[in-house]
Amino acid sequence: MTGRGATLTVNVAALLTFGAFAALVLNAMLGSLAALAFIGCAGALMVSNVPMSIDSVRRWWPILLLPAYCLLSALWSYYPSNSLRYGLQLTFTMVFALVMVGRVSAATLMRVMFIVYGIGVVASIGMGRVSGGGAWLGIFGSKNAFGAHMAVFMLIAVAVAADRESPPLLRLSALVGAAISGPLLVLAQSAGAIMMVAPCLCVLLLVLLSRRLLGTHKIFLLALLGIAVAALALIVLVAGDTLLAEVLEESGKDPTLTGRTDLWATGLSFIAERPLQGLGYRSFWVVGFAPAEELWSMFDVPSGAGFNFHNTYISNAVEIGLIGLAMQIVLIYGGALGMAALTFVRPTAPNALLLALQLLLILRSFIEVEVFYEFSIRSILCTATVAYAARGLLALRHQPAPRHHHSPGGLLSHARHPARSRPL
Template identity: 70%
Template sequence: MTTFPDRITVNLASVLTFGAFAALVLNAMFGSLAALTFMFCGMLLIVSNPARSVDSLRRWWFVLLLPAYCILTALWSQFPTNSVRYGVQLMFTAMVAVVITGRLSTATLMRLMFIVYAIGVVASVAFGRTGAGGTWLGVFGSKNAFAAHIAVFVLIAAALTADRDSPWFLRLCALGGVVISGPLLILAQSAGATLMVLPCLAVIVLTLVTTRLSQNQKLFLLVMLAIAAAALALVVLVLGDTLLAEVLEGSGKDPTLTGRTDLWATGLGYIAERPLQGLGYRSFWVIGFAPAEELWAMFDVPAGAGFNFHNTYISNAVEIGLVGLAMQIVLIYGGALLMAAYTFARPSPANALLLALQLLMILRSFIEVEVFFEFSIRSIMGIATFIYALAGLLVLRRQPSTPAPHLSHRGLFRHA
């Protein structure tokens, strides 16, 4: 923590995390410098307080089992060099996520994420461009990337607007972000992003409502939500395909999700061949590998352009098998359940945001691949959410009669 003569306190961990996040979120603007900037800021974050870094890594060592397993797949990978290289990079990314949870509060993380994502929004409005069919790409490579950015931004802005502990000018900017996010999603012409962001916004609103309810009222609301969720799940299981087809047809989209169903069928075939161990981490989409080359050609995608199976479970199971996929599911769904429990016990805008982002990750996991790979802010947030929630619940368990410590005491900037 550094204090300047004007009595503004700067948190070094916040600054370094901001730099790391900015590099990842705005990688379309930074280009090849994004990974280098992230590694530089991440390494400085780790070594700037080695005692706390080691303590965090020792305490949450089990979340590093996933990248360790990815490295291990080099033993049977058809491209072992890739598995080791990218596995090590994923390990570093996971370590940075663990260290962040030990250095930053959830409220601080929310504020710096808003600033980072707001930069992307402002840059997109000022210097953005349109793609085929008039879709708005912003400063990103595709409309899907731009829509995903706006979806996350609106959730952060909504949560920050409701955070009474944040500076008024930051909350005012967040309110403006909520207002402009709707038109920007429309410009992106992404029906999926729009539909997915609505239940996530509802999570934030419901969390804020529960702060005014008694414990019994919150319990009643939780039961009603569980019943509604079960009913919705039943409807999706029974009528999911029909409803999806109607939604896609009504929005003018391809019923096959632009060929994703063909990709999924191909991926399932490879999973059936090697179900437990997979082909090896990052060993399918490799230039020169005939099946990958065939799919790139089929979908008119340049070889090595970062294509995937557009489904987290299928894509990752192809490479790391059902064993590795099980580890990922624990982090994804375990993080959501743990954060839901912690948010229920200690409702706050920051906790609500983490829960909403985890829900968004789950919803997008069925049509996109956002986790777990190197230099990915969504991967970092997935790991961080799991740890924040588990740490909070452990505090509540140890001190059942004492209010949990307020998590916003270390701000991105704070007046002394």
């Protein structure tokens, strides 16, 4: 809309991205309409600028090898129609993520996510429910779902509050969101969410702090962080099971992760039977499949209800084998490493947030399954992180090197020290 002396510009891509994300984040409120709303907004984004959409897919097409392999698994799948159907939906989801990267900046995405997740938090406070055990459920179906939502919101709120480019009112709202996210996370009584968001928050804050440091200081900070990560990994390898059991017992949880070790043993047995290709994408948790029915019955879960092996690597290897799992590992850990490299050079709030969210995904991958599913916001963010990191690193690579002026005394910048320059 244009008037005399004023112009109002509407960012159509950001609005459609907001609609797509809102449909997925608020799935508990929208129900069956969520998938339809997502398809509508995502499809509108793709066709609103077809040349840019094609360019995004062409540029990052290697990422789509994963959904292509999931589709291919229909050839040997126990349930070919499932593999084909869900494989197409996964392809649509990941194509949307790539198109979004081409149309929406990481900073805009961060602000969109803050608003969307913030709506979920406000709705949870206003219409939230409490479980029989006293855990806060919000608008979600379980305390773990609410805990996961709050963990992501906490990271987003901190990043937006620290972002100098965001509008002041949005930063103030983010500061309030960051302040209330901690207590709400405690009310969820989700020990896993609390334990896993803490190191991610530390990484986010360290990255934001590093913006004030010089290059040598950044390297020193990175070295300290590397030593801390190595020490943490060593502790987890040596005494991880014992520590986890103690933490869970102190918080009133089952040290066996509510029977997940039994699930893992079952999954590993299926991997051993078909290690390379798996059973087929989305071909295990199917009504009528005897092993799945047995596990549903064992854990008192209604047949056909949402369920998984509570371990990303085991669950996905069961369905698409070690070949498909290797593709997923490349995306998950490659995205984290790429974004870490970009964040080291460009420690902006959006980059720091994407790195923290990817780290949260990695930590949760050992006890939950969040990727790669159709119409999944975590799958979209994982895919987008890989593309954002690759695009940022390529931009740095093609950035011209700074020019320096030489003087008899060595390398000297005339612009910075004109008084010290000697005539040649």
